[in-house]
Amino acid sequence: MKQSKFWAWVIFGLGAAYFIVPLVATFEFSLKMRRGHYSFDSYASVFSDPAFQATFGYSTLVGLFAILVGVLIVVPAVYFVRLRLPHLRPLMEFVTLLPLIIPAIVLVYGYIRLYNSSSLLPFTGSALGTDILLVFGYVTLALPYMYRAVDTGMRTIDIKTLTEAAQIMGASTATIIARIILPNILVAVLSGAFLTFAIVIGEFTIASLLNRPAFGPYLQNVGANRAYEPSALAIISFIITWGAMGMINVLGRFAPRTSARTD
Amino acid sequence: MTEDQFLRVDALTKSFGTNQVVKGVSFGFGKGEFISLLGPSGCGKTTILRMIAGFETPTTGTIRVAGEDITHLRPNQRKLGMVFQAYALFPNLTVGDNIGFGLKVAGMGREERRARVEEMLRLIGLPGFEKRYPYEMSGGQQQRVALARAIAPKPRLLLLDEPLSALDAKIRVSLRGEIRAIQQDLGITTVFVTHDQEEAMSISDRIVVMNAGHIEQMGSAHEIYNRPQTRFVATFVGQLNTLPAATFGPDRAIRPELVSLAPRPETDMTLTGTVADVGFLGSVLRLRVDVEGAPISIDTFNGHAPPPQRGDTVTLHLARKDVLALGA
Structure with a gap:
């Protein structure tokens, strides 16, 4: 018994080191801006950079819109497929996986060809249009995660019976989704939202090729031109992502409990 | 309306x-x-x-x-x-x-x-x-x-x-x-x-x-x-005994509670059989009696004299009007 436990710990330690060592090294390097001793100078430099604030704010805003649009598309779609067209689920699974298969660079070139300023839908003809296109691009990129989060959430509640119970009391479909379905899968939707946010914050390809002032291109730009700030930014990005994941866990505790007690 | x-x-x-x-x-x-x-x-x-x-x-x-x-x-x-x-x-x-x-x-x-x-x-x-x-x-x-x-x-x-x-x-x-x-x-x-x-x-x-x-x-x-x-x-609603065809003809049946060990005012016929099993359900006794090879269940209230034992020969009393003719 002791033997097997020992090796389990060794494997665990190796696995943990694989993730932790580069992180610690990055963190250590980010503290070395001032020669000779550790300091948070690189962090101060990052936070005081107006471009950091502007691009971070821009990406946050785009992320929030991507979450909103994603929820409005995915929640009703999953609901109706589960309720009325369950035979379409395999197709739905496949379609939502496509963004993982098609590289973002292909997606964005497709967008530019389809929506350029001389096309029928000239999204790229204006800054606002390009922003909207960027939001839709991010909704697409986050689709596999948002779909799976929402689908898992709906699996945990009996949407058919809850829908019927609400219908017979006179509720319309919009009321049912807004008042019964969405609140019951809120934690799942929020975990999808945080994943979307994590993707949007670090995304480079689409934002760069659409030439929008997002956080991803800013990270790239700093990485190419500075020494210590990129490490500080990497750590900051990690903390943001961890924060998002942590929020998913915290929110999980507030999940509405479905009861199976029959005593 | x-x-x-x-x-x-x-x-x-x-x-x-x-x-x-x-x-x-x-x-x-x-x-x-x-x-x-x-x-x-x-x-x-x-x-x-x-x-x-x-x-x-x-x-x-x-x-x-x-x-x-x-x-x-x-x-x-x-x-x-x-x-x-x-x-x-x-x-x-x-x-x-x-x-x-x-x-x-x-x-x-x-x-x-x-x-x-x-x-x-x-x-x-x-x-x-x-x-x-x-x-x-x-x-x-x-x-x-x-x-x-x-x-x-x-x-x-x-x-x-x-x-x-x-x-x-x-x-x-x-x-x-x-x-x-x-x-x-x-x-x-x-x-x-x-x-x-x-x-x-x-x-x-x-x-x-x-x-x-x-x-x-x-x-x-x-x-x-x-x-x-x-x-x-x-057969779906309640319990039912199928009566022996030799005496009653085919597809005749009766509810367990309409068969008794003692005569009642309305009973007008008897059957003789051997007790095959005695089940105690609290206030009710359920007997299974073998009559001409057909098992017949009887429900009788507990509290009479000691219940019959397995192997006893008993006389069952029932009323012709209680016999159900099972159709299709």
Whole structure:
């Protein structure tokens, strides 16, 4: 018994080191801006950079819109497929996986060809249009995660019976989704939202090729031109992502409990 | 509108693909009646209830409530109430909000709604439970809340889809009594689906016995039990002894409680047999007696002289008028 436990710990330690060592090294390097001793100078430099604030704010805003649009598309779609067209689920699974298969660079070139300023839908003809296109691009990129989060959430509640119970009391479909379905899968939707946010914050390809002032291109730009700030930014990005994941866990505790007690 | 027209179902059929699960069912019931649809699983009783609710569309036939044809109305336009087997309370809402849901959807004001919810909670014996969540309650309590939620908006018809099946035996019996009392109190026309014949007989005004998509017999519990019109009804509802064909002719049967060890005023014939088994059920003794090779069960009240033993020869008394002729 002791033997097997020992090796389990060794494997665990190796696995943990694989993730932790580069992180610690990055963190250590980010503290070395001032020669000779550790300091948070690189962090101060990052936070005081107006471009950091502007691009971070821009990406946050785009992320929030991507979450909103994603929820409005995915929640009703999953609901109706589960309720009325369950035979379409395999197709739905496949379609939502496509963004993982098609590289973002292909997606964005497709967008530019389809929506350029001389096309029928000239999204790229204006800054606002390009922003909207960027939001839709991010909704697409986050689709596999948002779909799976929402689908898992709906699996945990009996949407058919809850829908019927609400219908017979006179509720319309919009009321049912807004008042019964969405609140019951809120934690799942929020975990999808945080994943979307994590993707949007670090995304480079689409934002760069659409030439929008997002956080991803800013990270790239700093990485190419500075020494210590990129490490500080990497750590900051990690903390943001961890924060998002942590929020998913915290929110999980507030999940509405479905009861199976029959005593 | 004549007496039996409040809920009127005519020539109702339902097919799923090539499988016809409801085969031309018609019935009519009066306002305030408690009706049970009774039958084994797969007999079409739940499908009929779901067609009345509007969750399934009939292949042919019509459904009328209070003279209005509701066959093709959407469920949320029908003004009906329903209780489900799995409670189906909204887990994100408190008990008060669950009960008030239908009222809110109907646009009732906050104060009026609160008063109605309170009234409902008193009715189901759970006053003060407004702020609880469904997961904090037992199954029996949840199902009572589901009942309150269904009747709060004063539906024209209350539909109960095996509401007691998920509960344990003791709660099942007490809750069915409560359901019946509330139903009679409010005079609400109720359709109850069950596969449990004892449940159906104990609370219904009238029972529709169904088998394989059609109606076998319709009537009061008393009629169904004492004058079953088909072999299926006779065997599905209650216990039955098949009598030896040599003496009685083919397909003759009798209820266990109509056979006794002592003569009664109405008994006019006897059978002799050997006791094969003695079962003690508390207030009742159930004997199995072998008569000409046919096993006959007898229920007799406990408390007489010591019960007969295995292997004893006994004389059974019965009345010719109690013998049931089983038809097709």
